[in-house]
Amino acid sequence: MNWVRGLLSRLAPLWACLGLLGLWQAAALILNTDSFPTALEAIRAIPAILGDKESLINILASLRRMAIGFSLAVAVSIPLGLMMGRSRGVAAFFNPLLMVIYPVPKAALMPIIMLWLGVGDIAKTLVIFLGVSLPVIYHSFEGAKAVEEKMLWSGAAMGMSAAKRLIRIVLPAALPEILTGCRTGIVLALITMVTSEMIARQSGAGNILFNSLDMGQYDTVYAMIIIIGAMGIGLDAAFERLRARLVKWSEPGFDIPLSFA
Amino acid sequence: MNARALSTDILLGIVPIALSLALWQAIVSFGYAPVTLLPPPGTVFMRLLQQLATTGFQEEIAATLFRLFAGFAIAVVLGVVIGLAAAASPAINAVVRPIVRVLAPLPKVALYPAFLLLLGFGHESKIILVAADALFPILLSTYYGASTVEQKLIWSAMAAGTPRWQILFKVVLPAAMPSILTGCRIGLVISCIVVFLAEMITSTDGLGHLLVTAARTFQAVDMFVPLITISLLGLILNGLLQAARSYLLRGFPEV
Numbered sequence: 482m483n484w485v486r487g488l489l490s491r492l493a494p495l496w497a498c499l500g501l502l503g504l505w506q507a508a509a510l511i512l513n514t515d516s517f518p519t520a521l522e523a524i525r526a527i528p529a530i531l532g533d534k535e536s537l538i539n540i541l542a543s544l545r546r547m548a549i550g551f552s553l554a555v556a557v558s559i560p561l562g563l564m565m566g567r568s569r570g571v572a573a574f575f576n577p578l579l580m581v582i583y584p585v586p587k588a589a590l591m592p593i594i595m596l597w598l599g600v601g602d603i604a605k606t607l608v609i610f611l612g613v614s615l616p617v618i619y620h621s622f623e624g625a626k627a628v629e630e631k632m633l634w635s636g637a638a639m640g641m642s643a644a645k646r647l648i649r650i651v652l653p654a655a656l657p658e659i660l661t662g663c664r665t666g667i668v669l670a671l672i673t674m675v676t677s678e679m680i681a682r683q684s685g686a687g688n689i690l691f692n693s694l695d696m697g698q699y700d701t702v703y704a705m706i707i708i709i710g711a712m713g714i715g716l717d718a719a720f721e722r723l724r725a726r727l728v729k730w731s732e733p734g735f736d737i738p739l740s741f742a
Numbered sequence: 743m744n745a746r747a748l749s750t751d752i753l754l755g756i757v758p759i760a761l762s763l764a765l766w767q768a769i770v771s772f773g774y775a776p777v778t779l780l781p782p783p784g785t786v787f788m789r790l791l792q793q794l795a796t797t798g799f800q801e802e803i804a805a806t807l808f809r810l811f812a813g814f815a816i817a818v819v820l821g822v823v824i825g826l827a828a829a830a831s832p833a834i835n836a837v838v839r840p841i842v843r844v845l846a847p848l849p850k851v852a853l854y855p856a857f858l859l860l861l862g863f864g865h866e867s868k869i870i871l872v873a874a875d876a877l878f879p880i881l882l883s884t885y886y887g888a889s890t891v892e893q894k895l896i897w898s899a900m901a902a903g904t905p906r907w908q909i910l911f912k913v914v915l916p917a918a919m920p921s922i923l924t925g926c927r928i929g930l931v932i933s934c935i936v937v938f939l940a941e942m943i944t945s946t947d948g949l950g951h952l953l954v955t956a957a958r959t960f961q962a963v964d965m966f967v968p969l970i971t972i973s974l975l976g977l978i979l980n981g982l983l984q985a986a987r988s989y990l991l992r993g994f995p996e997v
Contacts, residue, residue, distance in 0.1 A: 497840035516859040570754060577755035578762070584976020585969055586935040589942060589950065592957035593965055596779050672849040676939055679851075691943070694855045702855050709852040717847035 494714075516699055523703035530704055536689055540708070543674055543685040546602055550609025551670045557610075558617035559659055563651055565618070566625025579615065587612040588676035600681045605674070612673035613666040620662025624655030660724045667716050675709060779962055786966045793967055799952075803971065806937055806948040809865060813872025814933045818926060821877050825884025826918075830910060842881065850875045851939065858944060868940040875936045876929035880922070887921025888914050920994060923987045930983055934976045938968075 502520045509519040530536050565572040591608055598604040628651050636646045652659075678687030686709055693701035763783050769775050770782040793799040828838040850871060857867040891914050899913045900906075941950025949968040956964035 493836075493840035494843045497844045501841065501844065517856075569751070573751035573754040574758060577752075578758040580980075581759065581973055581977065584931050584934040584980070585973045586938045589938055589953060589969060589972075592953060593962070593969075595957075596960075596962065597775075668847050668849065672851050675849055675851050679943060690852065690855060694858070699859065702859070706852050706856055710848045713847045713849050713852075714844060 494718075498714075518700050518703055522700055523707055526700035526704035527707060530689070530701065530708065539684050539689060540686045542602075543678065543687070544712075546606050546685075547609055547670045547674045550606045550674075551613050551666060553606075554610045554613035554666065554670075555617055555663060558614045558662075559621050559652075562618040562621025562659075562662075563625040563647060563655060566622045566628075566655070567647065567651060572622065579618065583615060588673050588680060591677050591680040595681055600683050605677045605681065605685075608677045609670050609673045613670050616665040616669060617659070617662040620665070621655060621659045624658025624662075625651050627658070628654045657724075657728045660720075660728060664717065664720050664724065667720055668713055671709070671713050671716065778960070781963045781966065786963055786970070789963050790967050790970055802948055802952055802968075803975075806941065806950070806972075807975070809868045809872060809940075809948070810933050810937045812865070813869045813937065814876055814930060816869070816873040817876035817880055817929055817933070820873070821880030821925065821929070822884050822922060825881045825922075826888050826910060826914065829885050829888035829918075830914070842878065846878045846882070850936070854940060854943065863944055868937060868945070871940050872933050872936050876933045879928040879932065880925040883921045883925025883928075884918060887918030887925075890921075891917040920991060923983070923990065927980065927983055927987075930979055931976060934972060934979070938972050 502524075506520040509517050531540075561575070565575055587608055590611065591604065594604045594607060598607070632650050632654065633646055636650050641649065674685070675687040675690070678685035679691045682688050682692065686705065690702065690705040690709065693699075693705065766780070766783050770777060770780055824838060828835045853874065854867070854871050857870050861867040861870060895913050895917060896909055899909050904912060937948070938950040938953075941948035942954050943950075945951040945954075949972055952968040953965055956962075956968075
């Protein structure tokens with residue numbers, strides 16, 4: 482009986498997916514309008530998109546920009562967040578600036594950045610970088626702030642330098658929190674990617690989505706929604722697995738990302 | 743923290759903002775960027791003040807704020823209700839949890855075309871998008887707050903003869919309040935961002951639409967104005983929420 486229950490709970494997200502698709506199918510059948518195809522029709526349109534060479538290249542280019550933007554953001558934000566968490570001065574220096582930038586939609590900077598850098602990869606990657614940075618900084622900051630003071634004292638008593646303490650004590654202790662930030666960042670990277678491509682209609686997954694909307698190819702619209710949605714869910718699940726492995730020692734506080742979304 | 747340290751902190755915090763403004767001005771003054779691409783900060787802020795006085799601009803702000811509040815309100819109501827229900831009943835939890843796990847990491851902007859097709863290009867599609875995006879942080883933090891309420895509090899309420907459904911409102915909801923408000927704060931920032939983006943994609947009014955029109959006609963000054971306005975709106979709303987928080991959480995240790 483136990484393994485049945487275990488299997489059920491592990492497959493629960495899958496059931497939820499199927500349930501939502503079923504709901505969609507039912508709603509589409511009841512409404513029966515052209516602009517709302519059934520789930521089956523949308524799923525049937527997916528192979529055509531993924532089989533088409535041009536759109537596949539587009540989607541892969543999107544993913545590459547996302548990966549680069551995300552890695553750069555993580556590389557910059559984690560050290561900054563950790564330093565902010567350990568030093569009141571650094572925190573006081575950066576906090577107000579971050580608070581001002583926070584409510585600005587990063588993808589909305591796209592038109593301005595496009596004026597300076599053109600519509601190419603650099604502009605889009607920069608926007609993704611900006612979008613991912615803030616949550617990662619914030620979570621690293623919170624994580625570093627919560628490190629137990631005694632561990633740092635004993636580190637200092639053993640003669641570790643400040644930089645070494647940051648890497649050997651603060652970083653591992655704050656890792657669960659940092660990874661929570663990264664997980665939020667991954668979803669945000671996807672969101673910024675889609676929006677930036679939708680504003681600079683030139684290439685990418687967001688471009689396919691909104692172009693097909695303009696051209697009235699509703700099957701493609703919904704198929705792209707499924708593809709992008711699946712990317713989000715897949716990346717999140719993969720990251721969660723990585724997180725569970727890296728910080729096995731820390732109790733999982735919550736198995737769903739708590740912040741931002 | 744004493745008053746002196748606080749004022750030092752504020753001074754320190756102003757430095758980077760002032761520095762970035764100075765850098766901005768310097769780039770323009772020394773001719774690294776043409777004024778058409780990067781207008782000097784003085785021009786932008788003058789333009790902002792001038793625009794704020796016009797009724798046209800005020801109407802755009804009003805349209806944006808209406809969508810923002812409508813979406814955010816839906817998200818708060820649904821998020822708190824579903825979050826509390828999921829924390830209170832294992833049966834609801836078993837249904838809600840997997841659905842949330844699937845929907846939370848889904849990029850909601852990608853759903854926007856579907857909302858457009860189903861609800862039209864008016865207010866509704868934007869409000870629903872804002873609600874969909876702000877819902878999950880509020881729902882999750884409500885659930886988290888409500889499921890970590892100390893069991894002893896519930897037991898003592900039961901021992902005092904409080905009916906089960908009243909425990910939810912008299913014990914669980916107040917105890918989960920700090921967590922709920924944290925979720926609301928995140929949801930509010932997301933609402934600001936999303937409403938702006940939705941207006942940029944398809945709209946005939948609102949701040950996002952202003953930015954797009956300015957971008958189409960290469961009016962760099964007018965592109966900065968809506969961006970600064972949404973940042974200011976975000977700061978003001980955040981401040982209001984902070985005030986509401988310290989009112990609602992009076993009596994809690996370390997707010």
